[in-house]
Amino acid sequence: MSSLNGFSQHSGTCVTQRAEGGAVQDLQAKKAGKAARKDASGNGVLTFEGPPRVDTFINETLKLLPDEFKANVKIKSITPRPPRKPRLERAASLDEKNWRRWRRFRSSQESLTDPNETSSSNGSLQDASLTSPIRGRATPCSQCCEPDSLHSSPDASEESPVGKSKGSTSELGKRASEISSAFGGLLRGKAFAGGKPRLSQIMPARPLPPMELNVASHTLRTANKIDPDFMDYQRYSQHKFGRVSNSLSDSRLHGDGIAYDNCSTDSMKSTFSLLTPIRSKDVRSRSYLEGSLLASGALLGAEELSRYFPDRNVGIFVATWNMQGQKELPENLDDFLLPTDPDFAQDMYVIGVQEGCPDRREWEIRLQETLGPHYVMLYSAAHGVLYMSVFIRRDLIWFCSEVEYATVTTRIVSQIKTKGALGVCFTFFGTSFLFITSHFTSGDSKVNERKLDYNKTIQALTLPKVVPDTNPYRSSSGDVTTRFDEVFWFGDFNFRLNKDRETVDSILNQDPETGISKLLAYDQLTSEMGRGSIFKGFQEADIHFRPSYKFDIGKDSYDTTSKQRTPSYTDRVVFRSRYRDDIQAVKYSSCPVIKTSDHRPVFALFRVKVRPGRDNIPLAAGQFDRELYLIGIKRRITRELQNRRQQKDQKSSSICSIS
Numbered sequence: 001m002s003s004l005n006g007f008s009q010h011s012g013t014c015v016t017q018r019a020e021g022g023a024v025q026d027l028q029a030k031k032a033g034k035a036a037r038k039d040a041s042g043n044g045v046l047t048f049e050g051p052p053r054v055d056t057f058i059n060e061t062l063k064l065l066p067d068e069f070k071a072n073v074k075i076k077s078i079t080p081r082p083p084r085k086p087r088l089e090r091a092a093s094l095d096e097k098n099w100r101r102w103r104r105f106r107s108s109q110e111s112l113t114d115p116n117e118t119s120s121s122n123g124s125l126q127d128a129s130l131t132s133p134i135r136g137r138a139t140p141c142s143q144c145c146e147p148d149s150l151h152s153s154p155d156a157s158e159e160s161p162v163g164k165s166k167g168s169t170s171e172l173g174k175r176a177s178e179i180s181s182a183f184g185g186l187l188r189g190k191a192f193a194g195g196k197p198r199l200s201q202i203m204p205a206r207p208l209p210p211m212e213l214n215v216a217s218h219t220l221r222t223a224n225k226i227d228p229d230f231m232d233y234q235r236y237s238q239h240k241f242g243r244v245s246n247s248l249s250d251s252r253l254h255g256d257g258i259a260y261d262n263c264s265t266d267s268m269k270s271t272f273s274l275l276t277p278i279r280s281k282d283v284r285s286r287s288y289l290e291g292s293l294l295a296s297g298a299l300l301g302a303e304e305l306s307r308y309f310p311d312r313n314v315g316i317f318v319a320t321w322n323m324q325g326q327k328e329l330p331e332n333l334d335d336f337l338l339p340t341d342p343d344f345a346q347d348m349y350v351i352g353v354q355e356g357c358p359d360r361r362e363w364e365i366r367l368q369e370t371l372g373p374h375y376v377m378l379y380s381a382a383h384g385v386l387y388m389s390v391f392i393r394r395d396l397i398w399f400c401s402e403v404e405y406a407t408v409t410t411r412i413v414s415q416i417k418t419k420g421a422l423g424v425c426f427t428f429f430g431t432s433f434l435f436i437t438s439h440f441t442s443g444d445s446k447v448n449e450r451k452l453d454y455n456k457t458i459q460a461l462t463l464p465k466v467v468p469d470t471n472p473y474r475s476s477s478g479d480v481t482t483r484f485d486e487v488f489w490f491g492d493f494n495f496r497l498n499k500d501r502e503t504v505d506s507i508l509n510q511d512p513e514t515g516i517s518k519l520l521a522y523d524q525l526t527s528e529m530g531r532g533s534i535f536k537g538f539q540e541a542d543i544h545f546r547p548s549y550k551f552d553i554g555k556d557s558y559d560t561t562s563k564q565r566t567p568s569y570t571d572r573v574v575f576r577s578r579y580r581d582d583i584q585a586v587k588y589s590s591c592p593v594i595k596t597s598d599h600r601p602v603f604a605l606f607r608v609k610v611r612p613g614r615d616n617i618p619l620a621a622g623q624f625d626r627e628l629y630l631i632g633i634k635r636r637i638t639r640e641l642q643n644r645r646q647q648k649d650q651k652s653s654s655i656c657s658i659s
């Protein structure tokens with residue numbers, strides 16, 4: 001009995017055959033029926049056609065089987081078949097043959113240990129024939145199965161039509177091996193009866209579909225992209241501000257075979273870098289040096305502009321404030337530079353000051369401290385006590401040309417520089433900007449003198465100097481404002497209300513909406529602009545704030561001194577453009593919380609259309625005031641730490657009173 005078990009185990013390790021209970025009849029009918037016949041004497045001994053070695057070996061083996069098993073064995077006669085046509089397949093390699101043998105052995109074990117009979121005897125052979133081999137994997141029976149022809153693979157024998165004919169030695173050996181494996185597996189099944197059941201491997205009914213090119217997912221995201229959960233920002237921005245500040249999309253990547261999906265390209269968040277990938281051919285290209293607007297890789301070209309400003313609109317903050325020469329600066333400039341409406345900061349900040357504080361550098365540091373590390377000071381200029389500071393987002397400094405400035409003195413004595421104009425100009429992408437801050441002649445009745453100041457300014461400002469005009473055919477040598485695409489003029493224009501103090505006070509005490517519209521009917525500047533005698537081609541946004549002049553310092557009341565000056569809209573912001581509807585006013589207001597001067601600061605928010613430009617202009621190349629930036633950031637951090645320390649001290653200290 002031990003020899004029988006040894007033979008069964010040896011044959012089972014080479015060929016896989018699922019057999020439980022009465023599976024022997026199916027095996028004999030399909031596999032062994034063509035190779036064996038039963039002896040007529042009825043003694044239950046099987047005989048085979050072929051070499052004596054195989055016949056003798058099998059007969060001796062079957063004699064050792066139990067009588068109860070012999071009674072169930074039925075052998076049909078062999079019917080000859082013509083040889084099959086050869087299959088046009090490649091010959092199986094030695095590794096594949098070994099793998100198939102090992103796979104059948106594993107399937108046989110899983111099938112024999114299945115108590116619920118969930119797998120069929122034929123399924124294991126079919127599954128093994130459909131499973132692809134794993135190259136390079138060691139097989140447990142490769143050493144014992146290769147030399148013996150009795151244990152050759154059925155798949156390998158089917159590929160050769162020679163061994164298919166009746167009486168073939170290889171076919172008889174193969175059938176004998178299968179029967180031996182079945183008998184041995186049946187005997188081994190008693191040992192595995194109490195073991196843990198294992199199900200056979202489930203294979204797909206049909207081949208899996210091929211993988212598409214789109215392999216991106218939420219867990220494997222490409223860098224420089226973001227998810228669609230931020231798509232509401234686009235609708236909110238367009239509704240609120242008219243522009244989406246999305247500078248992260250790059251449509252060039254979509255057509256170059258790079259895997260991507262909507263979750264990678266429609267948003268602004270990323271766990272990796274937000275920098276746009278740069279292609280080598282774009283770095284090699286030098287066509288932008290010729291000044292082409294559509295050149296690939298151009299710094300100021302259309303591709304770069306669309307990447308930073310998809311709708312080609314830039315946000316600009318313009319402010320004017322007559323500081324009255326006060327040394328004391330406001331403790332907090334947040335309400336002035338960063339109003340709560342709208343929710344987002346602007347791309348540029350241009351602040352003009354008249355009668356500025358004695359310490360100009362301190363004023364600039366306070367501006368940098370308020371705007372924070374996201375902004376840098378592109379340029380700063382002064383004309384006496386006229387100051388102008390231009391701040392821009394730090395990632396936009398590369399798209400600016402060199403900055404130029406010019407000044408004009410409107411007083412008769414040029415040494416006294418309290419009245420005059422200061423102009424600053426530069427090109428951003430392909431759009432030229434001119435910012436002018438002025439302080440015109442004061443006095444209620446000096447309207448003509450103020451108009452003379454205006455005319456002298458537009459004639460005497462010698463701008464631009466080096467930076468070329470973007471449209472010289474629409475320029476005039478006698479008017480500096482015609483030589484730029486977008487012009488913003490702001491300052492203390494000193495135009496007054498042609499009404500007495502009592503009437504103005506009574507109007508201001510009425511309903512604010514109707515009162516302001518009534519006051520503007522007496523405004524000198526509105527009247528002169530309507531006639532076309534000053535600020536030709538300029539516009540002004542609707543005014544919905546109270547007069548910005550003249551207040552008692554530190555109070556909300558207008559002038560209570562003996563002079564009793566009439567409240568007036570002296571501080572204004574006007575604008576003009578070469579192209580219609582390029583400038584849209586978003587907000588126009590004053591800042592009543594700053595009370596260190598007799599003037600209230602006035603500011604305006606704009607959306608300005610920007611066009612692509614050429615790189616053959618003098619570039620600023622990222623120039624900014626680095627020293628001011630470092631001082632402002634350090635001051636900002638120090639002030640924040642002080643505030644936290646004060647709050648901590650207030651919480652730790654307590655006063656107990658006993659009544």
